[in-house]
Amino acid sequence: MSPVAVSSVAEWTRACSGAFVPLRVHTAAPAFRASLAQVRLGPSVTVTRVTSEALTVFRDVDLIRSQPRDDVLISLHRRGRGMIRQHGRSAVLGCGSAVMYDAASPYALSFPGTMSEVVLQLPRRTLTSTGHTFAGLTAVELPDSAQLRALTMLAASVEQPAGDEAEAIGEALVGLLRAVVRAHDNAPPPAEPRLLAEGIRLWIGEHASDPELTPERVAAHFHIAVRTLQKLFAAEGESPAAFIRGCRLRRSRTLLVGGASVNEAARRSGYLDLDSFTRAFKREFGHTPSSVRALGA
Numbered sequence: 001m002s003p004v005a006v007s008s009v010a011e012w013t014r015a016c017s018g019a020f021v022p023l024r025v026h027t028a029a030p031a032f033r034a035s036l037a038q039v040r041l042g043p044s045v046t047v048t049r050v051t052s053e054a055l056t057v058f059r060d061v062d063l064i065r066s067q068p069r070d071d072v073l074i075s076l077h078r079r080g081r082g083m084i085r086q087h088g089r090s091a092v093l094g095c096g097s098a099v100m101y102d103a104a105s106p107y108a109l110s111f112p113g114t115m116s117e118v119v120l121q122l123p124r125r126t127l128t129s130t131g132h133t134f135a136g137l138t139a140v141e142l143p144d145s146a147q148l149r150a151l152t153m154l155a156a157s158v159e160q161p162a163g164d165e166a167e168a169i170g171e172a173l174v175g176l177l178r179a180v181v182r183a184h185d186n187a188p189p190p191a192e193p194r195l196l197a198e199g200i201r202l203w204i205g206e207h208a209s210d211p212e213l214t215p216e217r218v219a220a221h222f223h224i225a226v227r228t229l230q231k232l233f234a235a236e237g238e239s240p241a242a243f244i245r246g247c248r249l250r251r252s253r254t255l256l257v258g259g260a261s262v263n264e265a266a267r268r269s270g271y272l273d274l275d276s277f278t279r280a281f282k283r284e285f286g287h288t289p290s291s292v293r294a295l296g297a
Contacts, residue, residue: 080115
């Protein structure tokens with residue numbers, strides 16, 4: 001994309017929507033000025049230099065529904081102040097900070113004054129292949145690391161490479177971003193991890209009967225990475241999946257003892273497949289569900 005300079009919000013809305021994903025723009029600046037220059041690095045990775053006056057850019061539910069996208073964007077902030085809001089959290093943007101956001105969920109970026117940044121954009125699949133939960137990664141400042149510094153330097157230095165060189169640079173940026181995300185996942189759990197783990201266990205106990213409850217959904221609810229969730233449970237010698245399964249089976253046993261049918265106990269404890277329920281129950285308790293119901297114990 002050739003460099004674009006604009007002097008109105010309408011022009012900036014069109015420019016941003018074309019360069020990134022469909023967006024809405026608002027500004028109170030009386031004389032708005034902004035510009036962007038984008039470099040495409042292969043078929044799906046772009047780096048865009050952005051400067052603007054004060055403004056707010058947002059992507060809402062209506063835009064997501066009408067024009068869905070699966071892109072992940074990373075703001076590498078260079079000048080000015082700003083804030084990104086997504087998934088109920090806010091992250092402050094300052095010189096040198098880096099924050100990720102996800103085009104598949106509503107977000108807003110606000111800048112109170114003149115700003116400049118470099119935005120790396122790539123498909124979600126480049127990161128989801130390693131099992132990351134984006135609700136735990138977005139609107140959170142990425143921790144400083146050698147990988148993040150290398151990513152920022154490379155993205156900021158990109159000019160207009162051609163052919164194989166462009167794709168090679170794009171692949172290098174993707175590799176560095178994956179390393180940054182792994183560093184985020186390997187960071188120590190939040191303060192008081194035992195209290196956090198206990199809160200998560202209580203929440204799982206209340207929601208285990210939902211057949212769609214998975215470790216990924218638990219991590220997303222608590223805004224942490226799946227690997228962080230696994231570490232919290234590993235400290236007690238178990239896994240999140242095993243804990244969910246145990247909650248369901250204990251609930252099913254209580255229902256059976258109380259006179260519920262095997263089908264009802266399975267359904268009300270979160271099992272959609274009766275055979276799977278029966279096998280899991282027997283492994284856990286050493287008896288079939290029907291025998292426990294018959295004995296009432």
